[in-house]
Amino acid sequence: MSTQTPLEPSGPTSLRASGRGRWGDPVFRWAVLGAASSVLIILGVMMFRTTIDSMPIFREFGFFGFLAGDTWSTGQSRSEVTGEYGAWPFIYGTVKLSVIAVAIAVPLAIGISLFTNEVAPKWLRKPLSYAIDTLAMIPSIVIAVVAIFFFIPYVTDPIARFLVSTPLGELPFFAGPAQRQSYFSAGLMVSIMILPIVTAVTRETFANTPEDERNAAYAMGATRWEVMRHVIVPRGFPGMVGGTMLGVGRALGETMVVAFTVGSSQRMGASIFFGGDAITAVIFNTFATSSPEAIWGLLALGVTLFLMTTFVNILARLIVMRSGRVVGDAAV
Amino acid sequence: MTTDTMPQTDAPLPPDGTRSLHELEGNARRRKRRSRVLTMVLLGAMIGGVTPLVIILWQIIANSGAAFGWEFLSQVEPLSYRETGGGYLHGMWGTVYTTGMAAIMTVPMGIAAAIYLTEYGGGRFAFFVRFFTDVMTGVPSIFVGLAVYAILVTQLRFGTFTGAVALSIIMLPIVVRTAEEMLYLVPPDLRNASLALGARRWQTTLKVVLPAAGPGVITGVMLAVARAAGETAPLVLTALGARTVVTAIQGGNGQADIGLLMTDGLRQPFAPGIERAWAGGLTLIMIVLALTIVARLINQRSQI
Numbered sequence: 001m002s003t004q005t006p007l008e009p010s011g012p013t014s015l016r017a018s019g020r021g022r023w024g025d026p027v028f029r030w031a032v033l034g035a036a037s038s039v040l041i042i043l044g045v046m047m048f049r050t051t052i053d054s055m056p057i058f059r060e061f062g063f064f065g066f067l068a069g070d071t072w073s074t075g076q077s078r079s080e081v082t083g084e085y086g087a088w089p090f091i092y093g094t095v096k097l098s099v100i101a102v103a104i105a106v107p108l109a110i111g112i113s114l115f116t117n118e119v120a121p122k123w124l125r126k127p128l129s130y131a132i133d134t135l136a137m138i139p140s141i142v143i144a145v146v147a148i149f150f151f152i153p154y155v156t157d158p159i160a161r162f163l164v165s166t167p168l169g170e171l172p173f174f175a176g177p178a179q180r181q182s183y184f185s186a187g188l189m190v191s192i193m194i195l196p197i198v199t200a201v202t203r204e205t206f207a208n209t210p211e212d213e214r215n216a217a218y219a220m221g222a223t224r225w226e227v228m229r230h231v232i233v234p235r236g237f238p239g240m241v242g243g244t245m246l247g248v249g250r251a252l253g254e255t256m257v258v259a260f261t262v263g264s265s266q267r268m269g270a271s272i273f274f275g276g277d278a279i280t281a282v283i284f285n286t287f288a289t290s291s292p293e294a295i296w297g298l299l300a301l302g303v304t305l306f307l308m309t310t311f312v313n314i315l316a317r318l319i320v321m322r323s324g325r326v327v328g329d330a331a332v
Numbered sequence: 333m334t335t336d337t338m339p340q341t342d343a344p345l346p347p348d349g350t351r352s353l354h355e356l357e358g359n360a361r362r363r364k365r366r367s368r369v370l371t372m373v374l375l376g377a378m379i380g381g382v383t384p385l386v387i388i389l390w391q392i393i394a395n396s397g398a399a400f401g402w403e404f405l406s407q408v409e410p411l412s413y414r415e416t417g418g419g420y421l422h423g424m425w426g427t428v429y430t431t432g433m434a435a436i437m438t439v440p441m442g443i444a445a446a447i448y449l450t451e452y453g454g455g456r457f458a459f460f461v462r463f464f465t466d467v468m469t470g471v472p473s474i475f476v477g478l479a480v481y482a483i484l485v486t487q488l489r490f491g492t493f494t495g496a497v498a499l500s501i502i503m504l505p506i507v508v509r510t511a512e513e514m515l516y517l518v519p520p521d522l523r524n525a526s527l528a529l530g531a532r533r534w535q536t537t538l539k540v541v542l543p544a545a546g547p548g549v550i551t552g553v554m555l556a557v558a559r560a561a562g563e564t565a566p567l568v569l570t571a572l573g574a575r576t577v578v579t580a581i582q583g584g585n586g587q588a589d590i591g592l593l594m595t596d597g598l599r600q601p602f603a604p605g606i607e608r609a610w611a612g613g614l615t616l617i618m619i620v621l622a623l624t625i626v627a628r629l630i631n632q633r634s635q636i
Contacts, residue, residue, distance in 0.1 A: 028534035029452060035444030036453075036461045039508065042501055043468055046479035053482045111377025119371055120378075128378065130628075135385045137555075137624045139562025141591040142613040145598065146391045192384045199381070223367035246470065253472025255565035256591075260598070280474050284565055288572075302478040306471065313470035317463060 047306065054300035056081050056293070066300055067091065072266060072282075074294035085297040087304055089266040093183065093276040094305070097262065098251035100187025100272060101194055106244050108191075109198035113236075114228050117206045129203065136196035140256040147189045147261050156185040160273045175271040181263035184272040189257045194247040201246060201320060205239025206232050238319055245316030249309045255280040279305045389617075396614035399607040405615075408576055413597060413605030420612050422577045426588035427619070430492055430571060431561045433581075434499035439553055442507030443542075446549075449508070450515040451537055462512075468505040476501045477566030485570055489584040495571030499560040506559060510552025514545040547630045554627035558620045564591025590616045 051058075060081045061069060069086020076082070116128045157180050163169060164176035209232050217227045233240075263275025264285060283298050290298060404419030445465075449458055480498040488494055518541050526536040542549070567573075572586035573596065590612045597609035 025533045032444045032448035035441045036448035038441055039445060039461055039465050039468060043464055049482045050479050108377050108380055111374045112381045115374040115378040119374055131382050131385060137558055137620055138388060139616050139620055141564045141594050142392060142617055143388060145609060145613050146388045150387065150391045195381055223363050225367035225370045249470040255474045280472060283474050284568060287569055299478055299482060302475045306475045309470055309472055310467060313467045317466045
């Protein structure tokens with residue numbers, strides 16, 4: 001391969017091959033291969049170690065017994081399981097507030113995507129996308145501060161009080177009395193946090209609609225809304241579903257905002273205006289004061305959360321993959 | 333507006349079934365109105381999406397005035413949350429230290445993984461790596477914190493290094509993804525030209541492809557750093573927090589972080605501590621947004 005030249009090489013030597021460089025390529029290949037494997041290794045090690053460390057809990061209650069148990073009462077032991085550990089109140093809360101968050105964020109995201117792609121003037125499109133992407137960059141502790149001192153007293157609390165006072169308040173789902181820290185408050189705040197990623201995915205798939213199809217619909221005399229409703233939305237449907245799933249994944253794992261807004265109650269009330277708890281919130285709020293056996297319990301909760309989010313994310317990625325990869329700040 | 337009916341012609345067609353082109357279709361006006369109304373609904377959604385951002389920025393700026401200032405940036409927090417004055421110097425130091433260490437660990441590895449995916453990645457293994465990188469972006473940060481706690485903190489106790497490992501695991505998929513996207517955009521002609529001149533694969537990659545994708549890759553790295561700097565949840569499990577400036581790489585007694593200090597301040601019912609938490613929010617948002625904006629400016633100057 002390498003050419004042996006007796007002459008001094010002319011010009012830049014950095015691109016010139018040499019006999020010594022023969023090992024360069026295989027070494028380079030193995031190095032980058034190793035780096036790529038690190039992703040899989042890290043994921044595997046994290047999963048393995050947390051599962052091993054939470055084994056005492058799973059052995060005591062059984063995997064499904066742990067998931068279905070509805071009492072969480074920690075013991076003080078350093079070496080054995082003396083308390084009772086059931087994940088159900090936290091799973092219930094996590095799922096409930098994620099559903100609320102998605103129910104608020106997805107319609108909003110679809111509206112925003114249609115607006116930025118179809119309605120807004122060309123010069124305004126980029127700034128609008130940037131504004132939504134910037135929302136993704138705001139640290140969640142900052143959103144938590146604003147949630148405590150602005151959104152809960154001035155936004156979620158009035159809405160909750162109003163809904164409870166309407167006939168809707170008769171339904172168990174909207175029953176009062178409205179509490180300030182509740183599934184609804186947490187869900188609304190989390191919807192703000194998942195909005196960017198859902199928007200990024202739907203915007204991208206809507207933008208992938210073939211120009212010819214849109215133009216054909218316009219040429220047939222369709223109005224702008226009809227084009228959106230009958231051409232762009234059906235085309236972007238897989239993206240909408242995938243984006244929603246990604247949003248669910250994020251909502252399940254959101255910590256700071258939920259820890260400060262969900263209320264830390266294991267009552268599992270039916271109403272969305274009651275205080276509750278979530279997996280992430282209980283880990284964050286109780287970790288610092290936990291006994292060793294309670295930390296096993298928190299690790300078991302972490303494994304549960306990991307399984308839930310990974311399942312949702314794999315599903316979401318499989319759906320999104322069919323409609324192409326999504327680029328943009330908010331998509332990562 | 334809510335019922336979706338088949339288009340119905342209100343005006344009867346002439347007996348011969350023809351209609352002048354000047355004549356509007358019977359329901360055209362209704363369809364147009366409907367389109368206009370729903371466009372307004374979409375505008376409402378857009379406003380609904382931008383409003384939270386405006387509210388958050390406004391609230392942070394409006395409320396951080398009481399504690400923010402030179403003293404806040406240059407002093408350590410007083411021991412009591414009831415005392416006014418003092419600042420988050422230790423938190424800022426901790427955030428920069430931890431995030432910087434995480435970046436040093438992640439960036440070479442992430443870019444190398446991205447190089448594998450673009451330059452050698454056609455096979456099934458690359459598909460798996462790509463897929464699980466995407467999945468890894470969705471792993472909850474608190475789980476990363478728990479895992480690092482179980483793996484490292486139980487051995488080394490709390491500190492900067494353990495916090496940095498947690499942040500680095502959060503950054504890794506972001507760096508890999510964005511770097512891969514950018515490397516993928518480098519035209520194949522550049523690679524072919526370099527290979528045709530006799531350069532080896534690694535020389536081509538490191539000296540031609542990577543510099544060409546440079547600005548984009550740097551953008552991705554900065555976004556990942558911004559994301560990691562704003563993380564708090566994994567740090568409570570790995571860095572724990574500290575009340576003074578900690579310079580040790582792994583002291584065993586924890587490292588401070590702006591987010592952790594804000595959390596502590598918010599949990600106390602005392603106004604001075606809460607005011608400092610607001611000011612900490614402003615600091616954090618300035619760090620993150622500065623990184624994001626610079627990243628975007630670099631990206632705009634990118635040649636590819």
